[in-house]
Amino acid sequence: MGVKTESLLFLFFRRMRVPLVVLISAYAIATVGFTLMPGVDDQGNPWRMSLFEAFYVVSYTGSTIGFGEVPYDFTPAQRMWTMVSIYLTVIAWLFSIGSIISLMQDPVFGNALRRARQSRGVRAMNRPFYLVCGYGDTGRILVRALSARGHPVVVVEKQREKIETLEVEDLGATVTSFGMDAQTPDNLVEAGLRNRWCVGVIAVTGSDKINLKIAISAKLLNHSVVVHARADSTSATANMRSFDTDYVVNPVEEYIRRMELAITRPDVFRLYNWISSGPGARLVPPREVPAGNWIVCGFSQVGRAVAELLEQQGMTVTVIDPNPEGPGRPAGTVAGRGTQAKTLTEAGVESAVGIVAATSDDADNLSILITARDLNPELFLATLENGYSTHALFRAAEPDFVGQPSQVIAGYMLCRVSSSLVEPFLSEILERDNGFARDLLAKLLRHQSDSSPEFTAGRISARRAPAIARAIEAGVEVPISTLLRDPGQRDRKLPLEAVLLRRDDGDILCPGDDTALELGDRILLAGCTGTGRGVRAALENDRILEYLLTGEERRSGWVWGQRHPDSAADA
Amino acid sequence: MNMGKVVFGFFVLLALTLNFGFFLGDIDNPDHHNVYELFAALVVGLIATVLKFGERSHMGAVLLASSLVVDLQLIAAAIVWAVAVHMTDHGLTPMVMASIVSLSGGALLANLLSVVLLTLETAGLSR
Numbered sequence: 208m209g210v211k212t213e214s215l216l217f218l219f220f221r222r223m224r225v226p227l228v229v230l231i232s233a234y235a236i237a238t239v240g241f242t243l244m245p246g247v248d249d250q251g252n253p254w255r256m257s258l259f260e261a262f263y264v265v266s267y268t269g270s271t272i273g274f275g276e277v278p279y280d281f282t283p284a285q286r287m288w289t290m291v292s293i294y295l296t297v298i299a300w301l302f303s304i305g306s307i308i309s310l311m312q313d314p315v316f317g318n319a320l321r322r323a324r325q326s327r328g329v330r331a332m333n334r335p336f337y338l339v340c341g342y343g344d345t346g347r348i349l350v351r352a353l354s355a356r357g358h359p360v361v362v363v364e365k366q367r368e369k370i371e372t373l374e375v376e377d378l379g380a381t382v383t384s385f386g387m388d389a390q391t392p393d394n395l396v397e398a399g400l401r402n403r404w405c406v407g408v409i410a411v412t413g414s415d416k417i418n419l420k421i422a423i424s425a426k427l428l429n430h431s432v433v434v435h436a437r438a439d440s441t442s443a444t445a446n447m448r449s450f451d452t453d454y455v456v457n458p459v460e461e462y463i464r465r466m467e468l469a470i471t472r473p474d475v476f477r478l479y480n481w482i483s484s485g486p487g488a489r490l491v492p493p494r495e496v497p498a499g500n501w502i503v504c505g506f507s508q509v510g511r512a513v514a515e516l517l518e519q520q521g522m523t524v525t526v527i528d529p530n531p532e533g534p535g536r537p538a539g540t541v542a543g544r545g546t547q548a549k550t551l552t553e554a555g556v557e558s559a560v561g562i563v564a565a566t567s568d569d570a571d572n573l574s575i576l577i578t579a580r581d582l583n584p585e586l587f588l589a590t591l592e593n594g595y596s597t598h599a600l601f602r603a604a605e606p607d608f609v610g611q612p613s614q615v616i617a618g619y620m621l622c623r624v625s626s627s628l629v630e631p632f633l634s635e636i637l638e639r640d641n642g643f644a645r646d647l648l649a650k651l652l653r654h655q656s657d658s659s660p661e662f663t664a665g666r667i668s669a670r671r672a673p674a675i676a677r678a679i680e681a682g683v684e685v686p687i688s689t690l691l692r693d694p695g696q697r698d699r700k701l702p703l704e705a706v707l708l709r710r711d712d713g714d715i716l717c718p719g720d721d722t723a724l725e726l727g728d729r730i731l732l733a734g735c736t737g738t739g740r741g742v743r744a745a746l747e748n749d750r751i752l753e754y755l756l757t758g759e760e761r762r763s764g765w766v767w768g769q770r771h772p773d774s775a776a777d778a
Numbered sequence: 779m780n781m782g783k784v785v786f787g788f789f790v791l792l793a794l795t796l797n798f799g800f801f802l803g804d805i806d807n808p809d810h811h812n813v814y815e816l817f818a819a820l821v822v823g824l825i826a827t828v829l830k831f832g833e834r835s836h837m838g839a840v841l842l843a844s845s846l847v848v849d850l851q852l853i854a855a856a857i858v859w860a861v862a863v864h865m866t867d868h869g870l871t872p873m874v875m876a877s878i879v880s881l882s883g884g885a886l887l888a889n890l891l892s893v894v895l896l897t898l899e900t901a902g903l904s905r
Contacts, residue, residue, distance in 0.1 A: 221832025228828050235821040239814070258817050259860040 215316075215323055222310050226303035233299035237265045237292035244285040254279065264289070269296030318386075325383050329399040334359055336404055337624070340389035340421050341412030342369045344595035344613035345437065349409060352486045352621050354378040363389040363398050390417050392424040401429055407624060410436040411616060415443035422452045433627075435620045454630070456619045458612040463512045465615075466589070468637075469608060470496045470520050475644040479636060481659050482733075485618035488659045490652075494607055497560035497587055498522055504545030504575050505566030506536055509591050509610075513563050525554045546574040551582055561587035564606075569597045576604050626664035628731040632707040635716045647706070647717060654702030655735050663703075663739025665746065667728040672746035678756075679726055687730070688720035689755045694744045697755050701741055703734035789826040790841075790896055793848065794889040796822055801886050805879045806872035813859060816882065820852040823885070826892075837899050844888045844895070851885035 241261035248254040256264070260278065267274050268289060281289065310316055337353055339346050342364035350360050350373075359381040364370045367386035374384065387394045389412060399405050408429075410421035415438055422436045435454045438444040444457045468476035473493060481490045499522060503514045506528040514524045514537070524537070527550055531540040543550030544566065556562070562579045564572040572590050579586055589608035592601050601609055623629045636644065651660055669676040678685055687708070693699040708718040709729040715722070724730070732739055744751045754760050796819035803810025827845040830838060855878045862874040 217832045217834060219832075224828055224831055227831075228825050231821060231824045231828065235817075239817070242814075257863065258813055259864050 215319055218316065218319070219310065223303075223306060226299075226306040230299045230303050233295045234262075234265055234269065237269070237288075237295055238262045240288045240292060241265065241285070244282070244288045246279065246282045246285050248279050265292055265296065268293050269300065271297060322385065322387075325385060326397055328381070328383050329361055329397075329402065332359060332399060332402060332404050334404060335406040336361060336399065336402075337407045337409060338363065338395070338398055338400060338405055338425075339409045339411065340364075340395075341410065341417075342373070342384070343411065343413055345411040345616045346409075348485055348613060348617035349411065349620060350382060351378065352617070353624070354380040354382055355486070356380075356625075359383070361385070361398050363387060363394065365389065390420050392428060395421065395424050396428065400425060400432070405429060405432055407433045407435065409620060409624075410434070411620075412437075415439050419443055419446060422447050423450065426450060426452065433624075435624070437616050454620065454623050456616050458610070458615050459508050459512055461615050461619060462509060462591070462610040462612075463516055465610070466513060466608065467516055467520075470516075472641040472644065474641045474648060475636060475639065478644045478648050479633065481648075483618045483622045483633065484659065485614055485621050486659070488618060489657055490648075490659075494587070496608075499560035500525065500555060500558055502527060502545070502551070502554045502556060502559050502562040502579075504528075504562065504564050505571075506530075506533065506540070507565055507567055507591075510563070510565035511535060513565055513589075517563075525559075527551075527554050544571055544575075546571055546578060548578055548582060551575075551579055556582045556586070559583065559586065561589065564588075564590040566591075567593055569593050569601075573597070573600055573604055576606055622659075622662065625662040626731060628664050628707050628709060628729060629662050631709070631714055632716070632731055635707070635714065639716070647704075650704050651733060654704075658736060660733040661736045661739065663732045663734075663742065665730055665732070665742065667724050667726055667730070669726075674745065674747055674749045674752040675724060676726060677749065678752060679724065683756070684723045685752075685756065686721045686723055687718060689752070690724075690730070690732070690742050690745055691720065692745075692755045694741065694751045694755060697758055701734065702738050703732045703742070705730055706733045707731040786826075786829050787896060789822060789829055790889075790892050793819060793822045793826045794886070794893050797848070797852075797882060797886045797889050801879060801882050803879075806876040808870040808872075808875045811875065811879055816852065816855060816859065816878075819882070819885070820849070820856055823848045823852055823889070837895060841892055841895055844892045847888040848885045848892070851881050851888065855879075855881035855885070 238258060238261045241256050241264055242258055244255070246254050246256065264277070269292070336359040338361045339349055340363045342350070342362050346362065346364070350362060353360050355378070357380050360383075362370055362373060362382060362384040364384065364386065365388045370384040370386060373382055376382075385394070385398050389395060389410070400408065408421065408425040410418040410425075412418055412421070418436045418438060422434050425432055425434045433453045435456070436447050436452050438447055438455050438457050439459070441457070444455055444460065447455045465476060465480055468479060473495060477491055477493065481488055498520075501517050501522050501524050503510050503517070503524055504527045506514070506526055510526070510528075514526060517524050526537055526540045527543055527545040528536060528540055529542065529544055530536070531542045541550060541554045543553075545551060545554075545564070556579055562575065564575040566572055566575070569592060572592070576588050576590055580588065587608070588606040590601070590606045590610070592598070592609055592611040595611065595613050598611070601611075622633075665671060667675055667679070675685055687705045691701050691703050691705065693701055705718055705720070706716070707730070708715040708722065710725065711727065732742065745755050750760070796815060800811055800815040800819055823845065827842070827849055830842040830845050833839065833842065858874065858878050858881065862868065862870055868874070
C-alpha cells in the first residue's frame with residue numbers, strides 16, 4: 208500500500224520522542240533552578256526570580272542568544288546556575304537537532320518521504336500520462352520521446368540506480384519515477400494505474416514473466432487503458448495476445464517482418480521502417496536485397512528465424528555456429544563464430560551475396576561485418592545489435608540492415624501510441640504493393656526529408672470539431688483539403704497528408720484530398736512534427752473555416768446561419 | 779512488564795495528580811494554589827504529550843488529542859498568571875486567580891479522560 212504523508216508525520220514524531228522529552232526536562236530543570244537561586248535587586252534587598260523571569264532567562268540562554276544579566280545583576284549563586292543551565296539546554300538542543308538531522312539523512316525516511324511526494328504528484332496529475340514499467344534502453348528511449356511530445360510519464364523500475372539520473376534530467380514534461388517492483392499490482396496502482404488520466408501502460412522490463420504480469424494487472428484494473436507490452440518468447444507473445452493486450456511487440460518477429468519486407472517489397476519496408484523506428488529515424492536509402500547464397504552467423508533465436516525466412520524466399524543458406532551438432536542446425540553447418548576469415552571462407556563468403564551477423568555478442572557481430580566486407584566488398588550486410596551501448600560503432604560500420612531490439616520495440620510502440628488509427632494504417636500499408644508505398648513515400652517526402660512523420664488524429668464531431676460539424680449540418684461540403692490548408696494563407700498547404708479515414712463502413716487508406724468529410728469520421732494525418740496543431744483552428748473557428756473554404760473573410764462568425772436560417776434555429 | 783508502558787502510565791497519571799493538586803482549594807484564593815504546581819503540571823503534561831506521539835491506533839489518537847487539550851489549557855493558565863503578576867499592577871486578584879484555576883480545571887477534565895481511556899485500554903487488554 209502507499210505510504211501516506213500522515214504516517215510519515217507519525218514516524219517523525221515517534222523518532223523524536225526521546226529528544227523532545229530530554230529538551231522539555233532540561234528547560235524545566237533550568238527554569239525551576241533559577242527561581243531557587245538567591246539573588247539581590249538593585250537596592251541590595253534579597254530577591255528571587257519568579258517562574259516567568261526564570262523562563263525568560265532560560266529561553267535566551269538556551270537558544271545561545273544571551274542578553275546579559277536581567278533584570279538585576281546576578282549573584283554568584285545565580286551565575287553558577289546560569290552555567291549549569293547553559294550546558295544543560297545547549298546539550299539538549301544539540302541532541303534534538305542531531306536526531307532530526309540523522310532522521311532526515313536516514314535513507315529509509317528519505318525514500319518514504321520521496322515516495323509520498325511522488326504519489327501525491329501522481330494523484331494530482333491532470334493531463335493524460337503514460338505509465339512506463341522498466342527503464343532499460345527501451346524505457347529510456349520511450350520516456351525521452353513521450354516527454355518530448357509533452358506527455359507526463361510515470362516510470363516504475365525496480366533498480367533504483369537506473370532511475371536516479373531521471374530526477375536531474377531535463378525532460379519536456381513531468382517525469383515521476385518510482386523505485387519499486389512493477390510485478391506487484393499495488394505498486395502499479397500507486398504509480399497511477401487507476402488514475403483516470405492514465406492513458407497507456409507500457410511494459411518493457413527485461414523479463415517476459417514480469418511484462419505478462421503487468422499486462423494482466425493493467426487489463427484487469429483499468430479497462431480503458433491501452434496496454435503495450437514487450438514479449439521475447441513466442442509463448443509469452445501468444446499468451447499476451449490471448450487476453451487482448453492492445454499491442455504486443457516481439458523483437459524477433461518484428462526483425463523478421465522487416466527483413467521479409469526488405470526482400471519482397473523494398474519500398475514498403477522503407478516506409479514501414481521509417482515510421483516505426485522511433486524519433487530521429489532516418490529513411491534508409493533504397494537497396495535491393497540480392498538473391499543467392501547467404502551466410503547466417505549464430506544460430507540463435509534470430510539466426511534460426513532469419514535462416515528459415517531466407518530459405519522460404521528461395522535462397523541457399525549456410526549457417527556458421529560454434530555448435531554445429533546442436534538441435535535444429537541444418538546439414539553443412541560450419542563450426543566457428545564467423546569472426547575469422549578462415550571460417551567465413553569455409554562458408555563460401557566469396558561467392559555469397561549477403562551475410563547476417565546474428566550472434567548474441569555485439570563485438571562478434573561487428574567483427575563478422577568487418578571481416579566479411581574485407582573478403583567480399585559487394586556483400587549485403589545485415590546484423591543484429593543486441594545492446595544499445597555499442598550503437599555508435601554499429602553506425603560507423605554502416606551495415607545495410609540493422610535490428611536493434613530496444614529501438615525496434617520503442618519505435619513500434621511510439622508510433623502506435625499517438626493514435627489508435629496508426630495500427631490500422633500500418634496494417635493496410637503492409638497489405639499493399641510496392642508501388643503504392645513508393646507513391647506514399649514520395650508524397651510524404653515533399654514535406655520532410657529526414658525526421659520520420661508525426662501522426663495527428665481527429666474526429667469530426669460536434670464536440671471535437673464544432674465549426675466543421677456546423678458547416679456539414681448546414682449542407683456545406685467540406686473536403687479534406689480544407690484541413691490541410693494554412694489558416695493564415697489558404698493557397699499554402701500545411702506539410703501534412705491525410706493517410707487514413709475511418710468511417711462506419713470501413714477504412715479508406717490515403718483518401719483523396721477532395722473526399723468530403725462526414726460527421727463521425729475519424730481522420731489520421733501524417734506530417735512534420737508540430738504541424739498537426741495548426742489544423743485545430745479550422746475545426747473550431749467558423750470564420751477560419753469559411754476563409755479556408757471560400758477564400759472570403761467576414762467579420763461575423765454566424766456564416767452558416769445566414770445561408771440556412773432554419774438549421775441555425777435548430778442548433 | 780513493559781518498561782515503556784510503565785513510563786507512559788506514570789506520566790499520564792502524574793499529569794492528572796499534579797493538575798488535581800493545583801486545582802484543589804478555594805477557586806479565588808491565591809494562597810491555595812501554588813504556581814510551582816502549575817509549572818510542574820504543565821511540564822509533565824508536555825512530556826506526556828510527547829510520549830503519545832506516533833501512536834497509530836485509534837485509542838492513541840484520542841489520547842494524544844486529550845493531551846493537547848491539557849497543554850493548551852495549562853499554557854493559557856500560565857500566560858494569564860504571567861500577565862497578571864508581571865504586566866499589570868493589580869497582581870493576583872481573586873478574579874484572575876479564579877480564571878487561572880478554572881482553566882486548570884478544564885485541563886483536569888481532559889487529564890481525567892486520558893486516565894480513563896488508558897484504564898479502559900488496559901482492561902480491554904487483560905480480557
